[in-house]
Amino acid sequence: MRQADIRAAGVLIAAGLVTILFVIPHQTTPGNTFGLPPAFMPTLTMAIVVGLSVLLLLRSLVARKDTRPAPILAAEWWLLLKTGSLMLMAVIGVDVLGLPIGGGVGVAAFMVYLGERRPLPILATSIGTAGAVWALFVYVLKLPL
Amino acid sequence: MDALLAGFADSLTLSAVGFVSLGVLIGYVVGVLPGLSRPTALAVAVPLTYYMSPLAGIAFLIGISKASGAGGAITAILMNVPGEPNAAATCLDGYPLARQGKAHKALTIALYGSVIGDLFATVVLIIIAAPFAKIALAIGPVELSAILLFALTFIAGLSGPSLLKGLIAGALGLFLATVGLDIETATPRLTFGFLELSDGVPIMAIAIGILGLSEMILQIEDRFMGRESQAVHTAATDREKGGLTWNEFKGCLRTILRSCCIGTGIGVLPGLGATVATFAAYAAARRASTDPDSFGKGNLEGVAAAETADNAHVPASLIPLFALGLPSSLGAAILIGAFMVHGIAPGPLMFQRHARLIYGIYAAMLITSLVILVVGRIGLEGFALLARVPTTIITPIIIFLCVAGSYMEGSGMFGVYLMFGVAVFGYLLRKLDFSFVTLLIGFLIGPMFELSLRQSIIITHGNARALLDHPVAVAFLLLTVLSAWHLGRRQVAAPTG
Secondary structure (H helix, E strand, O other): OHHHHHHHHHHHHHHHHHHHHHHHHHOOOOOOOOOOOOOHHHHHHHHHHHHHHHHHHHHHHHOOOOOOOOOOOHHHHHHHHHHHHHHHHHHHHHHHHOHHHHHHHHHHHHHHHOOOOOHHHHHHHHHHHHHHHHHHHHHHOOOOO | OHHHHHHHHHHOOHHHHHHHHHHHHHHHHHHHOOOOOHHHHHHHHHHHHHHOOHHHHHHHHHHHHHHHHHHHHHHHHHHOOOOOHHHHHHHHHHHHHHHOOOHHHHHHHHHHHHHHHHHHHHHHHHHHHHHHHHHHHOOOHHHHHHHHHHHHHHHHHHOOOOHHHHHHHHHHHHHHOOOEEOOOOOOEEOOOOOHHHOOOOOHHHHHHHHHHHHHHHHHHHHHHOOOOOOOOOOOOOOOOOOOOOHHHHHHHHHHHHHHHHHHHHHHHOOOOOHHHHHHHHHHHHHHHOOOHHHOOOOOHHHHHHHHHHHHHHHHHOHHHHHHHOOOOOHHHHHHHHHHHHOOOOOOOOHHHHOHHHHHHHHHHHHHHHHHHHHHHHHHHHHHHHHOOOOHHHHHHHHHHHHHHHHHHOOOOHHHHHHHHHHHHHHHHHHHOOOOHHHHHHHHHHHHHHHHHHHHHHHHOOOOHHHHHHOHHHHHHHHHHHHHHHHHHHHHHHOOOO
């Protein structure tokens, strides 16, 4: 965890400084002549993030080395990549094919990904879920899909 | 009095009772299914309420919230798998009772404890929320800023293993809340030219992404890494024929009443979740028992204590929400989101502006308790069967519901893509022990905090000495420092992350 904390603190400090120095000035207006400028709260909160991250970095640097495994193992990074890619494809599927069809395909894809091989449960679950959500949108919520 | 009667009449309509019952049914299912937690279900269900009346929507969500606690006991007792983290204490005595063939007794005392705890805390909410709100109305922006700062620090310290990481998460939540139109100049702020961000980052994209989808990523990981809970089915068939006797119930009554007070007390305090309440009530029951050694081996009082406190926690956590607009738990934080999508700002003014709605919610909460009792008595064994549905079916359905829920919020596919990004971010937060609870609460109280902080700076002319004119604010600032020092020191003494 110590190494992970050092890396996390480093990323937060870098991202925080970029946000304070470049993003906030470009994404806010100067504001009125009275009161506080719109950049006040984003800058304050991000400065707190940077300050606390510096503390986290220092604390982690002086902490004793721990023997516990890393919070995210290599196999878990690989799984995150696979699961995340499938989720992203499912979201793109919903974007392209629409919520009922894209969603149904996504449900079926995830069932196969998780190890389900029986066609009947796959078909019944994907069609049933997509159909139920479609009916909810069209008949209950009166929202066209 | 007119608002009171009108509110109660509103909640007694067929549609309101129907939505409460639907919420209770969904809540039971959520409670029974291991891995699907109360906040996740609430986050996914909030978009469904857009098209309901505010009363029906809130009553529906409260039904889910309350019944999921009662449902969590079923898997805890029958399978030694807590459907919800809060039900972990129920496993301690519930599962041994089931193995002794007393599953039915355990399920019944869990149900009665749940309903009594829920009713007790709801009555406390009804009695004290309005007077609290009157006091809260006298609170100015300086005091409110200090209270919000204290609550966020307290939650940051208690909701994760590291105060420092909790505070970072809270500050990130406050930062996210600044996206959208500036409250003073109404000019775009951090929107990157996206019109969808003009009203701020969509609440549901954040809530569903962090709570729902990231939880599903973790569950998929657990499945592939061989960490999935192996449920041991038991007792459903070999249960004792006889139910709970009056004497057994009477023997648990003192424990139930004690646990009502513990659950309610802990529910009011920010950050101390229902799990703390259940274990505190369990420990108190054991200490007070004449036979403490029987705890953990199948004592009905152990089940009664845990379940009563768990269900008393839910209505109690709404007291600071209704009186101050301050969420003291994750479930309450999501309810803030639900109020906001209906154009209602939770807080003391709600009692003046939406008195009829408040009384309607009170009545709906009382009705929910009765519906839980009826549904629980009729359907206990039916719900128990749901626990056998495999994750290969449940997880894809929940992922789809996350997408549909985020799509429904109004920002369309923008919200869905955003939710996906937030889910990956939420996964990393959870893995690295940054409190996602504090981030979400920081995000939800962000607009209120910014407004009160800006007003405070104007009132005090930015002069720290002017704070001396606000003793309540000074007291809360001191409490913030003290709690940060205490929580930080405790975590240094027992490092966990």
